[in-house]
Amino acid sequence: MDKAFAPAEIETRIYAQWEAKGYFAPSGTGPAYSIVIPPPNVTGTLHMGHAFQDTIMDALTRYHRMRGFDTLWQPGTDHAGIATQMVVERQLNAAGQSRIELGREAFVERVWQWKETSGGMIAQQMRRLGASVDWQRDVFTLDPHMSAKVTEVFVRLYEDGLIYRGKRLVNWDPILKTALSDLEVVAEEEKGSLWHLRYPMAEGPGYLVVATTRPETMMGDAAVAVHPDDERYRHLIGRKVRLPLAMRELPIIADAYVDPAFGSGCVKITPAHDFNDYDMGQRHGLPLINIMTLDAALNDSVPAPYRGLDRFAARAKIVADLDALGLIERIEPHKLTVPRGDRSNAILEPLLTDQWFIDIKPLAAPAIRAVESGEVRFVPATWTGVYYEWMHKIRDWCISRQLWWGHRIPAWYDAEGRFYVARSEAQARRAHGIDPAVPLRQDDDVLDTWFSSALWPFSTLGWPERTPALETYYPTSVLVTGFDIIFFWVARMIMMGLKFTGKVPFHAVYIHGLIRDQDGQKMSKSKGNVIDPLDIVDGISLEALLSKRTTGLMQPQMKAGVEKATRKQFPQGIAAYGTDALRLSFARLATQSRDLRFDMTKVEEYRNFCNKLWNAARYVLMNVEGRELDPAGAEFSLADRWIRARLAGMLSRIESGFAEYRLDVVANALYDFTWHEFCDWYVELAKAVLQSDAATPAAKLGTRHTLIHTLEILLRALHPLAPFISEEIWQRVRVSAGVSGDTIMRAAFPDAASIPSDPLAEPEMRWVMDFILGVRQIKGEMDIPLNRRLEVLLQNAGPRDLEFLNRNLHYLTRLAGIEPPRVLAPAESAPIAAVALLGSLEILVPMKGLIEPAAELERLGKRLRKAEIDLSKLESKLSNSQFALNAPPEIVAKDQQRLEELRTEIGQLSAQTERVTKLKNQ
RNA sequence: GGGCGGUUAGCUCAGUGGGAGAGCACUUCCUUGACAUGGAAGGGGUCACAGGUUCAAAUCCUGUACCGCCCACCA
Numbered sequence: 001m002d003k004a005f006a007p008a009e010i011e012t013r014i015y016a017q018w019e020a021k022g023y024f025a026p027s028g029t030g031p032a033y034s035i036v037i038p039p040p041n042v043t044g045t046l047h048m049g050h051a052f053q054d055t056i057m058d059a060l061t062r063y064h065r066m067r068g069f070d071t072l073w074q075p076g077t078d079h080a081g082i083a084t085q086m087v088v089e090r091q092l093n094a095a096g097q098s099r100i101e102l103g104r105e106a107f108v109e110r111v112w113q114w115k116e117t118s119g120g121m122i123a124q125q126m127r128r129l130g131a132s133v134d135w136q137r138d139v140f141t142l143d144p145h146m147s148a149k150v151t152e153v154f155v156r157l158y159e160d161g162l163i164y165r166g167k168r169l170v171n172w173d174p175i176l177k178t179a180l181s182d183l184e185v186v187a188e189e190e191k192g193s194l195w196h197l198r199y200p201m202a203e204g205p206g207y208l209v210v211a212t213t214r215p216e217t218m219m220g221d222a223a224v225a226v227h228p229d230d231e232r233y234r235h236l237i238g239r240k241v242r243l244p245l246a247m248r249e250l251p252i253i254a255d256a257y258v259d260p261a262f263g264s265g266c267v268k269i270t271p272a273h274d275f276n277d278y279d280m281g282q283r284h285g286l287p288l289i290n291i292m293t294l295d296a297a298l299n300d301s302v303p304a305p306y307r308g309l310d311r312f313a314a315r316a317k318i319v320a321d322l323d324a325l326g327l328i329e330r331i332e333p334h335k336l337t338v339p340r341g342d343r344s345n346a347i348l349e350p351l352l353t354d355q356w357f358i359d360i361k362p363l364a365a366p367a368i369r370a371v372e373s374g375e376v377r378f379v380p381a382t383w384t385g386v387y388y389e390w391m392h393k394i395r396d397w398c399i400s401r402q403l404w405w406g407h408r409i410p411a412w413y414d415a416e417g418r419f420y421v422a423r424s425e426a427q428a429r430r431a432h433g434i435d436p437a438v439p440l441r442q443d444d445d446v447l448d449t450w451f452s453s454a455l456w457p458f459s460t461l462g463w464p465e466r467t468p469a470l471e472t473y474y475p476t477s478v479l480v481t482g483f484d485i486i487f488f489w490v491a492r493m494i495m496m497g498l499k500f501t502g503k504v505p506f507h508a509v510y511i512h513g514l515i516r517d518q519d520g521q522k523m524s525k526s527k528g529n530v531i532d533p534l535d536i537v538d539g540i541s542l543e544a545l546l547s548k549r550t551t552g553l554m555q556p557q558m559k560a561g562v563e564k565a566t567r568k569q570f571p572q573g574i575a576a577y578g579t580d581a582l583r584l585s586f587a588r589l590a591t592q593s594r595d596l597r598f599d600m601t602k603v604e605e606y607r608n609f610c611n612k613l614w615n616a617a618r619y620v621l622m623n624v625e626g627r628e629l630d631p632a633g634a635e636f637s638l639a640d641r642w643i644r645a646r647l648a649g650m651l652s653r654i655e656s657g658f659a660e661y662r663l664d665v666v667a668n669a670l671y672d673f674t675w676h677e678f679c680d681w682y683v684e685l686a687k688a689v690l691q692s693d694a695a696t697p698a699a700k701l702g703t704r705h706t707l708i709h710t711l712e713i714l715l716r717a718l719h720p721l722a723p724f725i726s727e728e729i730w731q732r733v734r735v736s737a738g739v740s741g742d743t744i745m746r747a748a749f750p751d752a753a754s755i756p757s758d759p760l761a762e763p764e765m766r767w768v769m770d771f772i773l774g775v776r777q778i779k780g781e782m783d784i785p786l787n788r789r790l791e792v793l794l795q796n797a798g799p800r801d802l803e804f805l806n807r808n809l810h811y812l813t814r815l816a817g818i819e820p821p822r823v824l825a826p827a828e829s830a831p832i833a834a835v836a837l838l839g840s841l842e843i844l845v846p847m848k849g850l851i852e853p854a855a856e857l858e859r860l861g862k863r864l865r866k867a868e869i870d871l872s873k874l875e876s877k878l879s880n881s882q883f884a885l886n887a888p889p890e891i892v893a894k895d896q897q898r899l900e901e902l903r904t905e906i907g908q909l910s911a912q913t914e915r916v917t918k919l920k921n922q
Numbered sequence: 923g924g925g926c927g928g929u930u931a932g933c934u935c936a937g938u939g940g941g942a943g944a945g946c947a948c949u950u951c952c953u954u955g956a957c958a959u960g961g962a963a964g965g966g967g968u969c970a971c972a973g974g975u976u977c978a979a980a981u982c983c984u985g986u987a988c989c990g991c992c993c994a995c996c997a
Contacts, residue, residue: 001956003956003957004957004959005957005959187993187994194997210997211997212997213997214997225997257995257996257997258996258997259996259997261996262996262997263996263997266997267996267997268997269997270997274995274997275995276995276996276997277995277997279995336997337994382926382927383926385925385926386925386926386992386993389924389925389926389992389993390992390993393993393994483991483992484992486992487992487993518933518934520990588935588945589934589935591935591936593927593928593935594926594927594928594990594991595927595928595990595991597934597935599933599934599946601933601934601945601946601947602934602945602946604946604959605945605946605959607959608957608959608960609959610959611957611959611960612956612957612959612960613957614956614957615956615957615959615960616956616957617956618956618957619956619957620956621956622956623956664935664936665936668936668944668945671944671945672944679956679957680961683956684961687955691955773963776962776963777962777963777964778963779951779962779963780950780951780962780963780964781950781963781964782951782963783950783951783952783963784951785951785952785954785962786951786952786954786961786962786963787952787954817954817962870941873941874941877940877977877978880977880978881977882976882977882978883977883978884977885977886976886977886978887940887977887978888940891940891978894940894941895940895941898941
């Protein structure tokens with residue numbers, strides 16, 4: 001084995017072998033365990049969030065596969081309608097072309113080409129990350145057989161009366177020229193103005209003042225509303241005002257929606273351009289006056305001077321014209337929430353258009369019950385409330401999009417505008433007896449991407465056919481996703497799953513936090529803080545990283561800032577850390593926190609961890625290869641028994657970590673055991689046996705056997721999080737360890753319960769460790785090199801101390817760096833020495849010029865102060881009579897004992913301080 | 923306006939009722955035959971604040987402050 005762990009070559013080689021041998025496919029035996037991947041968008045490459053999520057899913061998958069489950073991790077990618085269309089359109093624009101020029105068919109062809117590129121990059125990234133998905137089952141949401149399922153669902157929903165088409169007010173994106181669902185709207189608070197406009201009374205003098213944030217919509221006003229109980233305006237209800245600039249009259253109506261305290265208490269009502277006004281218009285039978293075109297300019301229903309003006313130009317002109325007429329009472333600054341498209345960032349317009357909707361309440365009710373009943377469990381449970389809140393006030397879902405990239409709506413129109421919903425044009429004709437000579441035209445619109453996403457758990461498994469995969473792996477075991485798409489995706493999958501399969505799509509939803517940069521900032525191209533996960537795996541030079549981060553920026557003026565920040569953060573570029581280090585650091589990050597700060601130092605930490613493990617394995621192999629390892633006749637030492645007990649402890653921590661989706665717990669358990677127990681202690685203890693001429697062959701055999709078996713079990717426990725290094729080392733140790741199997745991937749996950757408990761090993765080992773730590777503490781504080789062997793005397797040794805001492809002398813001399821200690825007789829006086837305490841046992845290191853009395857006094861002082869503080873706390877606790885009365889007896893007893901120990905310790909330390917002080921003063 | 927998170931060592935974070943923890947960073951020592959991507963030792967925290975419950979609170983309850991997120995039709 002090489003001296004340092006070199007991941008690059010190992011990873012690609014091992015993954016190729018796994019894939020070639022078909023290890024990712026379900027085993028077909030055992031209980032089913034399945035996860036469907038949240039399909040990444042084919043908009044580019046995977047980002048850190050994907051890599052994080054894939055690590056979690058892969059760890060869960062590998063863990064269950066090793067535990068004997070029939071395990072499927074279903075891969076796939078998403079066409080991501082708007083997002084992908086925008087990416088390709090931007091590419092076209094950069095090349096001086098436009099989508100419109102190209103035409104629908106050619107454009108869609110271009111997007112398919114891009115899909116091949118992006119999908120290929122994504123698959124490649126997933127392979128480098130070690131994802132054990134079943135590639136044979138890979139699907140894309142727009143694959144023809146997947147589209148057929150989408151059509152099937154649409155038609156069935158339509159036939160059940162749950163899909164309807166109609167002219168409704170929707171969120172309209174005038175840049176993308178499509179409708180959006182409520183969820184795709186981000187409400188941002190922005191600074192604006194509140195214009196107080198005077199609307200003259202139609203008859204007689206005077207005017208009403210209405211307050212508005214959008215004066216340009218006045219052209220679409222259908223009424224002015226006041227609160228029915230508002231004394232100021234009560235008498236005017238039923239009368240009329242004249243709409244300035246347009247020669248129309250508006251009724252004054254009463255509606256309790258109006259807040260008399262806001263503005264003037266009079267509201268202009270524009271039913272075709274405001275959601276509230278729309279509702280009010282419906283209540284009062286007001287006309288819907290649409291004044292805008294699809295690109296948000298004023299249309300021909302407004303007076304000539306304003307026609308064709310963009311909404312904001314129209315606003316300026318209308319305000320100027322009203323001002324000229326003296327019809328503006330005042331303008332005040334006002335904060336308002338502006339709706340913007342989540343993709344385009346365009347200011348959206350409520351606009352009347354023909355759209356398709358899902359009547360959602362009938363679907364929502366069973367989906368709410370499924371969570372209430374516990375059929376679907378959110379982890380952490382706090383997200384349940386978020387789900388309920390949205391589900392209880394859910395509104396109909398606008399599913400049609402005026403885009404080109406997506407699932408075409410299966411509806412056909414005749415010349416009269418009648419439409420027929422069917423699985424195909426032919427079926428539409430058959431069902432409605434339409435002559436082939438009558439032209440039919442399919443709806444131009446496509447479906448919201450989330451429509452097909454909602455079907456994902458069952459569509460990927462074969463629905464509507466009752467395929468073996470559907471029967472076996474549906475409902476899936478767990479959905480792993482971020483909280484940002486609970487509404488977009490999780491809720492809709494539960495609704496659709498229940499509707500079309502009668503079952504929930506997954507039993508658990510594990511909601512993880514969102515990956516942010518080291519400063520807690522969201523990672524985004526425009527911030528210039530994105531990292532390609534593979535750049536951490538393979539490393540990247542500063543130059544390459546700079547060019548990656550600064551090309552294709554939406555706002556080129558950001559370039560300088562991005563470059564500066566990048567140079568500051570990665571002056572040397574990024575080193576190659578390997579996949580396992582990245583995965584382990586992701587796991588360590590997977591706490592229940594919402595925001596997860598990704599930090600390079602964590603990756604470095606786990607790179608070092610991998611190297612540590614690699615070298616521990618080197619040491620083990622060095623000592624076992626070509627040697628007898630048959631445990632028959634082996635003698636197992638205290639250290640052997642102890643490390644086995646600690647191994648069991650680690651395994652049970654891992655088990656509960658996985659059960660609770662706490663991969664941070666799993667990663668920490670592995671780290672602590674590997675580094676601080678196996679390497680720091682056990683390997684060093686093993687050396688004391690293996691390098692000793694005094695140790696018996698049976699003892700050496702026991703140590704070798706324990707070394708190789710502990711390592712082998714550790715590797716299996718590590719495999720779900722660090723698949724590559726565990727496989728690589730396992731391949732080298734499996735023969736010596738005497739385990740069968742071709743791959744660690746399909747080896748059994750180690751079981752804590754199969755390791756018998758050993759209640760005596762840990763206390764004795766604790767004594768050994770404390771002895772060693774006591775001596776090391778003196779050496780460390782006195783700057784004495786560890787390997788300088790010291791003379792040590794023991795005072796006050798009890799029978800237990802003597803027993804432990806005799807049994808473990810070889811450990812003590814080696815790990816503490818001492819000569820075999822001499823036990824002082826009860827009456828024998830000790831030379832002046834530095835002292836370490838182990839219960840009542842005093843470990844003495846004679847000072848004789850080695851240790852300065854002043855330094856030892858300082859050390860003693862520190863210990864003494866600590867002990868005294870502890871003692872006084874404990875004394876006040878125990879002196880409280882209520883404590884003994886109410887606390888559990890075992891707590892009281894423990895504290896009593898601790899009190900005695902502290903008193904002994906303080907007595908010893910004080911006596912020692914006195915002795916050293918005397919010496920110093922001589 | 924409603925709701926949900928967070929506040930623990932310089933930094934990033936674990937820790938849900940009984941002696942304050944990890945990693946990194948920092949200080950000192952160590953070219954020991956697995957590993958300097960290493961080893962040994964050490965310093966550093968009134969657990970945001972104020973009340974309350976309890977024999978006992980970082981942990982449970984109430985409130986306050988600050989930070990963040992989600993939802994929401996006040997023009």
